[in-house]
Amino acid sequence: MLQIGLARLRQGHRTVAFPAEAPVLPDRFRGLPLVDSTKCPDGCQTCAEACPTDAIAVEEGKVRLDLGRCLFCTDCVDVCPADAIRYSQDHRLATRTRDDLILEGQPLQLARALDAKSRRLFGRSLKLRQVSAGGCNACEADLNVLGTVVFDLGRFGIQFVASPRHADGIVVTGAVSENMRSALLETYAAVPPPKLVIAVGACAISGGPYAGNPEVHDGCDSFLPVDLYVPGCPPHPVTILDGLLRLLGRLDE
Amino acid sequence: MTSNGFVTVRPGHAIPRGQVPDLRMAEFRQAILDGVVRGHRVAALFAHTESASELRLYAVLADSARSLLRVCRSKMDSDSFPSLTPDCPQVHLFEREIAEQYGVRAEGHPWFKPVRYHASYRPGHDAWGRRPGQAQVIGITDYYRVEGVEIHEVAVGPVHAGVIEPGHFRFQCHGEHVFHLESSLGYQHRGAERMLAGGPTKRTLHAIETVAGDTTIGHASAYCQAIEALAGGQSPIRAEVLRGVALELERLANHTGDLGALANDVGFLPTASYCGRIRGDFLNLTALICGNRFGRSLVRPGGVGFDLDASRRRECQDRLEAAYRDVENAVSLLWDSASVQARFEGTGAVDRDTCQALGMVGPAARACGVECDARQDFPSGIFRFAQVPVSTWSTGDVFARAYVRWLEIQRSVAFIREQLAAVPEGPIRTGIGAMKPEQFVATLVEGWRGAICHAALTDASGRFARYKIVDPSFHNWMGLAVAMRDQQISDFPLCNKSFNLSYCGHDL
Numbered sequence: 001m002l003q004i005g006l007a008r009l010r011q012g013h014r015t016v017a018f019p020a021e022a023p024v025l026p027d028r029f030r031g032l033p034l035v036d037s038t039k040c041p042d043g044c045q046t047c048a049e050a051c052p053t054d055a056i057a058v059e060e061g062k063v064r065l066d067l068g069r070c071l072f073c074t075d076c077v078d079v080c081p082a083d084a085i086r087y088s089q090d091h092r093l094a095t096r097t098r099d100d101l102i103l104e105g106q107p108l109q110l111a112r113a114l115d116a117k118s119r120r121l122f123g124r125s126l127k128l129r130q131v132s133a134g135g136c137n138a139c140e141a142d143l144n145v146l147g148t149v150v151f152d153l154g155r156f157g158i159q160f161v162a163s164p165r166h167a168d169g170i171v172v173t174g175a176v177s178e179n180m181r182s183a184l185l186e187t188y189a190a191v192p193p194p195k196l197v198i199a200v201g202a203c204a205i206s207g208g209p210y211a212g213n214p215e216v217h218d219g220c221d222s223f224l225p226v227d228l229y230v231p232g233c234p235p236h237p238v239t240i241l242d243g244l245l246r247l248l249g250r251l252d253e
Numbered sequence: 254m255t256s257n258g259f260v261t262v263r264p265g266h267a268i269p270r271g272q273v274p275d276l277r278m279a280e281f282r283q284a285i286l287d288g289v290v291r292g293h294r295v296a297a298l299f300a301h302t303e304s305a306s307e308l309r310l311y312a313v314l315a316d317s318a319r320s321l322l323r324v325c326r327s328k329m330d331s332d333s334f335p336s337l338t339p340d341c342p343q344v345h346l347f348e349r350e351i352a353e354q355y356g357v358r359a360e361g362h363p364w365f366k367p368v369r370y371h372a373s374y375r376p377g378h379d380a381w382g383r384r385p386g387q388a389q390v391i392g393i394t395d396y397y398r399v400e401g402v403e404i405h406e407v408a409v410g411p412v413h414a415g416v417i418e419p420g421h422f423r424f425q426c427h428g429e430h431v432f433h434l435e436s437s438l439g440y441q442h443r444g445a446e447r448m449l450a451g452g453p454t455k456r457t458l459h460a461i462e463t464v465a466g467d468t469t470i471g472h473a474s475a476y477c478q479a480i481e482a483l484a485g486g487q488s489p490i491r492a493e494v495l496r497g498v499a500l501e502l503e504r505l506a507n508h509t510g511d512l513g514a515l516a517n518d519v520g521f522l523p524t525a526s527y528c529g530r531i532r533g534d535f536l537n538l539t540a541l542i543c544g545n546r547f548g549r550s551l552v553r554p555g556g557v558g559f560d561l562d563a564s565r566r567r568e569c570q571d572r573l574e575a576a577y578r579d580v581e582n583a584v585s586l587l588w589d590s591a592s593v594q595a596r597f598e599g600t601g602a603v604d605r606d607t608c609q610a611l612g613m614v615g616p617a618a619r620a621c622g623v624e625c626d627a628r629q630d631f632p633s634g635i636f637r638f639a640q641v642p643v644s645t646w647s648t649g650d651v652f653a654r655a656y657v658r659w660l661e662i663q664r665s666v667a668f669i670r671e672q673l674a675a676v677p678e679g680p681i682r683t684g685i686g687a688m689k690p691e692q693f694v695a696t697l698v699e700g701w702r703g704a705i706c707h708a709a710l711t712d713a714s715g716r717f718a719r720y721k722i723v724d725p726s727f728h729n730w731m732g733l734a735v736a737m738r739d740q741q742i743s744d745f746p747l748c749n750k751s752f753n754l755s756y757c758g759h760d761l
Contacts, residue, residue: 003585003586003589004523004586004590007523007527007582007583007586008523010579010582011527011530011579011582011583014530026537026540026541026544028540028541028542028543028544028559029540029544030544030545049455050455051455052455052456052458052459053456053459071459071549072545072549073459073549073550074550074558075455075550078558087544130416131412131419132416132417132418132419132441133419133440134441134442134443134757135418135441135466135757136463136464136465136466136467136757137417137418137465137466137467137755137756137757138463138466138467138469138547139466140416140417140418141466141467141510141547142546143416144415144416145529145533147416147529148526148529148530148533149526149529149530150529150530150533160415160416162414162415163414164412174441174443175443177440177441177442177443177760178442179369179370179391179439179440179441179442179760180411180419180440180441183411183412183419183440187412203463208459208463209456209459209460209462209463210443210444210445210448210460210463213443213444213447213448214444215371215442215443215444215447216443216444233463233549234466234547236546
């Protein structure tokens, strides 16, 4: 018992200061990609050709980047002859619509808060049921992490619950395998309305590395009305938390 | 070199496909059975359509005493083959997988049912006689059933209570007492293996990195070793060190997380809470190296994608020591708490003979006293030069699976310390050429769950004719079922967590 008490003292208080302070991220963290089309050599398609998920298209010298497909890998950066594409440290990536994830030079329209009525319902208490439908356990792991003392999701009134009956919405990960389609839809149906759908990770948004495989449905978009898209492969926990807090109107900038 | 019907080859060394001996089916079966009697483990057993009409079975046996793989194959002349499972239980899932993928029957298989519930790769051939286009409904199968007064069945999943992957579990119980558990998986099937044929494409490596996302480094290492062998290239020594460090960081993060989760499942919250955080500290060390907590874009064919400069190396060393001090403090509470020990000891025990008969791997096998570890038995990369002692325990129960993880945490930290103290100079990546045509290669990497096996066959143009992935979970799911026999059903979460197997790695 004494040892347990001493360990408690030793391990200390480890909850991050986010969102009161900016998150501490590694210098090589791959956040929002930045593209400078003016640097692109004429007719250059190397990034589009290298992109594993065809998230990049170059048309008439304009680069179109779909964050919903982006794996945040280094394949485009590695081949670009002009350093026209690079990753920023910006962890803020979540949007309210699928179209907002498509960047053609405009700034990313971060997720707007829910309407006033929904915020009254969910703003201070949001219970979520997670459904992995073909997820690789990376998105799942970084959702789980939100429940640890580091992110302490409970301090925002957000919690993952064991039953859809107790939930205000579902968080979907994975490309939606055909074998999970029915379980996903039944779980969604079991959540009492009004309810939210949050798609976390490239797979849930677009199918990720598995897009186009006949065994998957390229994400949950075609089945469910998605309220929040959190891109990444997997998204950093702070990116997910940022999205959740924006949705609830608890972040200003 | 051939012996006893096999060609012997070192993992990570390619040989022409023609050198793999073609045995008659009876000889093929006998060769596998004889190999298993001599103590070899079936690392992979898979089928490949050599042409539209010609189907061959390939067997890859791991001979740990000689650090060699033994490979043979056999042509199938009908839509069925005699099942080896009654004589060799460790192939039970491989045979079901072959049957489902290629529409051939394993005659005499005691558990003959689908693995992932998908249509056969060969239209017109179906092991269960289903018509083309007939719906495959996942989970609809003949479950093993116990008959008797007051026997009842408990069904769990595919959607579980926690934030975890989906799978279905069917228990045969008498009150709290579990007679049998059947794990019925396949919900995570994404076509991850099938999509690799004809490759590599620009997407291949990303599929490999997400075969089991918590084992990104393990699978990417097994894949890159295969590619390098097929192309006749080699990754530089500095890259091998970084791959080894990343592999051990992956082990540290997952073992730490598992010990925390085990503590949570017995209601011991201090360790659960601390380890949940410290797991992140190890993931963040991987992110310090490559920017991603799971090591995405780090291991690349011909080397690694990120270098470790001197200041980054020092930061890595300092943070490793801090995380190790914290995990030592957090985990030691487990061993000193009688309430934890009472729940861990004697729960979900698997005996050594059963473990070997099932072909189990990784910490779950080492917890049964089986000295198997690909880092020692089949050293590749930096593990050829730096040995990691094999950590074993003898009791095969939840305690043993927990304690082996703690022993391995200590060994992994020692390994990383040693490697970071003397990172060799030189490049981190070399160009590798095109893959040679008509080759065979298999690689073995000790991921945190156990031995990962990748096997590849190239075609006449040097593309993948077949790419086989065997995640360690594929060997171990039956171990969990056996561990649950004669346990209380309330101990399932604890037993399950003590294995912590991959669903997507199994379902592919």
